[in-house]
Amino acid sequence: MIEFKKVRKVYPNGTVGLDNINLTIHPGEFVIIVGLSGAGKSTLLRSINRLHEISEGEILIDGKSITAAKGAGLRRMRRDIGMIFQNFNLVKRVSVLRNVLSGRVGYHSTLRTLLGLWPKKDVEIALEALSRVNIREKAYARADELSGGQQQRVSIARALAQEAKIILADEPVASLDPLTTRQVMDDLKRINQELGITTIVNLHFLDLAREYGTRIIGLRAGKLVFDGPVEEATDDVFSEIYGRKIKKDELLGDVEEA
Amino acid sequence: MSQTQQAAAPKKMGRMIKTALWLIFFAALYIWSFTGLEVEWKKIMESLKIVNKMLAGIFTPEWGFIWEDEGVLDNMLVTLEIALLGTTIAAILAVPFGFLAANNMSKRYPILPFVEARFPVISWIGKRILNVIRTMPELIVAIIFIVGVGPTAFAGVLAIGLHSIGLIGKLYSEAIENMDEGPMEAITACGGSRLQVLWFAVVPQVLPEFFSFALYKFEINVRAASILGMVGAGGIGTPLLFALKGHDWHRVGAILLVVIIVVFLIDMLSGAIRKRLV
Amino acid sequence: MAAETKQIKTPSKLRFTIIFLVMAVLYVFSWRGVEADIGSLIEGWPYIRDLITGMWPPNWKYFERILDPMLETLRIAIIATTFGAILSIPFTLLASRNVFPNTWVTNSARSFLNFVRTIPDLLLAGIFVALLGIGPVAGVAAMTVFTFGIITKLAYESVETIDPGPLESMTAVGANKWQFIAFAVVPQALPAFVAYVLYAFEICVRAAAILGLVGAGGIGIMLSETLETFQYQKMATIVLFTLVIVIVIDSISSRIREKLL
Structure with missing residues (x-):
């Protein structure tokens, strides 16, 4: 369970990133955050694992405050939160397997990981994670030999190998073409359902949001302006969140499954 | 209009x-x-008369001098050894300097957070230090080391090792500044410690480039090491100085021939490796 | 599963081991070859320390004596860079494939260039000193060849990247080679060329400052003189003055270069 309590974020230049956010996300939910760019979607997501610091308030994960956590305690909490990025954030020059294994750094002492002494079990977990996203056969390829969609699957596998309880995905499909977009979203959805991992995704395609989410959160200028189940998120609601009519490029449109 | x-x-x-x-x-x-x-034109005119003799000598190298004991090849080998050891020492010592001088690192891991937010002090200092090291000519550095360890090839190694930190460190810091910082974020998000972030996100990205820069500097250092002997710091420069002073053009020719061939081969080899690395 | 990992990992580990062993042998061999001796460094350290502490404070009065040699160094650099730049113009054009499509011409020009660039700068200086006698003329000669190599290499690479449009239109209107160069190549390549000349000048000043160590004029002669006679405070003045000159010239020149490119 993730709880936001009166969270506020002000950037050094005075811009308000998040404004009095109160929010509770339950285990197993598939939450999609929508809003214009600059509305604070990314800030909200990154404040959960403290890649961004908040200015006021508190964020609790399973009852423990990550806002107050420090050093090893913070790293221990981050270990349970996987993250998927728009640009994949893989090390392109090393193998897929090494990238996935790097998700397990939080489980071992720094010294052990620096020496590359991964337990056999970890390699198995990593390969298992790759199987789950259907790219097991690419384990020993260099990451930059893979297509964009495949790279994003590797980063999903990294979050799986991490055995995370929560997955945060920051615009995971913004750099992908429509077909691979659906494949990646399908992977996320399947993992959410099969493993019960709480998933929070930032998206700017509204039809995808409706199709995959169980709950939608709308942000506008740092404020929470909508929070409800998918069924309630009508076109009018989206117009409200965006402060204008929905444009065509905010819809992915129909793509035939290959 | x-x-x-x-x-x-x-x-x-x-x-x-x-x-x-x-x-x-x-x-x-x-x-x-x-x-x-x-300009003493008279002297120059006179010396130009020996150009013929010089060219004739250079183009008929003394072949025996190449192979003999303590001859060209032996000394050229020492020159290569000076360049190899010197470059390696510098390539290792330059790592901390490279990280200090890279402004994205000093911003991420600020030593003085308050100051750092306004001006990248650490990186600025690091860059200045590297600049000063680079500006000190290696021949002068060699002379200083000769005072300490005597006129030996080891002095040459130390001189190249110290001087090369300047350029290698600068290139390292540029590689660090140009790398993709995304993976650092990813490893941090996985719960990695600072050292783990460094090892899993930074090192794999910059290491091939570091090797490549060290090789590039090695190419330059082979040239530099071949003249160190002119101030007494070992290698092919010493016999060259003697041959030049004695106007022994056949020997100068032999030395030039070997230096040019070796430098050319090293450039080719190193260039081929560098192409594969990055 | 363990078997699978092993099987795929082995080749890279084997290669790594071989490279590692070869390098280790090379290092041991080199360490012996140069008779490296950390002990001698520790033993000799007091002498180095004395030298460095002996340099302080620099002998400021000596500045007057070294002003002229320093100016001579600058003169050597200015003249040599100019000669090198003038010489590099025809070779730049000959080595550029978009100016001379004939590969025989460009290849021979490039081979000549590569040959010139393999010779270390001070080795050239040594040869010219042996030929022309101790003095600035030997320095000018050596630095001319040196800057020629730097400028030509950089310049022909940039000429090859100029916009081919004007080249084609000059060919289309029936221009001869001279008109082609004057109206299509020069206007495009000039700013970069000037920038490279400035860059070569920076390197040239650094090199010219130590030319004197092998007898080729300029401030370097004073440097070896003061060192051999243990006048470290005077030596400090020379080193500091040289550093200042080099840094000032570098910063002015790199600022101009940024504007040009």
Whole structure:
């Protein structure tokens, strides 16, 4: 369970990133955050694992405050939160397997990981994670030999190998073409359902949001302006969140499954 | 129309004055340069008479001198060893300097957070240090080490090792500044410690480039090491100095031949490896 | 599963081991070859320390004596860079494939260039000193060849990247080679060329400052003189003055270069 309590974020230049956010996300939910760019979607997501610091308030994960956590305690909490990025954030020059294994750094002492002494079990977990996203056969390829969609699957596998309880995905499909977009979203959805991992995704395609989410959160200028189940998120609601009519490029449109 | 013409006229005038000023500046510069140089034409004319002899000598190298004990090849080998060891020492010592001088690192891991937010002090200091090291010519550094360890090849190694930190460190810091910082974020998000972030996100990205830069500097250092002997710091420079002082052009020819071939081969080999690395 | 990992990992580990062993042998061999001796460094350290502490404070009065040699160094650099730049113009054009499509011409020009660039700068200086006698003329000669190599290499690479449009239109209007160069190549390549000349000048000043160590004029002669006679405070003045000159010239020149490119 993730709880936001009166969270506020002000950037050094005075811009308000998040404004009095109160929010509770339950285990197993598939939450999609929508809003214009600059509305604070990314800030909200990154404040959960403290890649961004908040200015006021508190964020609790399973009852423990990550806002107050420090050093090893913070790293221990981050270990349970996987993250998927728009640009994949893989090390392109090393193998897929090494990238996935790097998700397990939080489980071992720094010294052990620096020496590359991964337990056999970890390699198995990593390969298992790759199987789950259907790219097991690419384990020993260099990451930059893979297509964009495949790279994003590797980063999903990294979050799986991490055995995370929560997955945060920051615009995971913004750099992908429509077909691979659906494949990646399908992977996320399947993992959410099969493993019960709480998933929070930032998206700017509204039809995808409706199709995959169980709950939608709308942000506008740092404020929470909508929070409800998918069924309630009508076109009018989206117009409200965006402060204008929905444009065509905010819809992915129909793509035939290959 | 007339307005633009009016505006164009003073602009044209301005440009003409500017050109004229530049011309005067260069004319003065060259007059100053040429008149100030003490040239003894008589001596030069005389020495030009031996050009024939010199060229004839250089193009008929003394082959025996190449192979003999303590000859060209033996000394060239020492030169290569100086370059190899010196470059390696510098490549290792330059790592901390490279990280210090990279502004994205000093921003991420600020030693003085309050100051760092306004101005990257650490990286600025790191860059200055590297600049100063680079500006000290290796021959002077070699002379200083000779005072300590005597006129040996080891002094050459130390000189190259110290001097090369400047360029290698600068190139390292640029590689660090240009790398993709995304993976660092990813490893942090996985719960990695600072060292783990460094090892899993930074090192794999920059290591091939570090190797490549070290190799590049090695190419340069083979050239540099081949003249260190002229100030007494070992290698092929010493026999060269003797051959030049004695006007023994056949030996100069033999040395030049070997130096050129070796430098050429090293450049080729190193270039091929560097292409594969990055 | 373990078997699978092993099987795929082995080749890279084997290669790594071989490279590692070869390098280790090379290092041991080199360490012996140069008779490296950390002990001698520790033993000799007091002498180095004395030298460095002996340099302080620099002998400021000595500045007057070294002003002239320093100016001579600058003169050598200015004249040599100019000669090198003038010489590099024809070779730049000959080595550029978009100016001379004939590969025989460009290849021979490039081979000549590569040959010139393999010779270390001070080795050239040594040869010219042996030939022309101790003095600035040997320095000018050596630095001319040196800057020629730097400028030509950089310049022909940039000429090859100029916009081919004007080249084609000059060919289309029936221009001869001279008109082609004057109206299509020069206007495009000039700013970069000037920038490279400035860059070569920076390197040239650094090199010219130590030319004197092998007898080729300029401030370097004073440097070896003061060192051999243990006048470290005077030596400090020379080193500091040289550093200042080099840094000032570098910063002015790199600022101009940024504007040009």
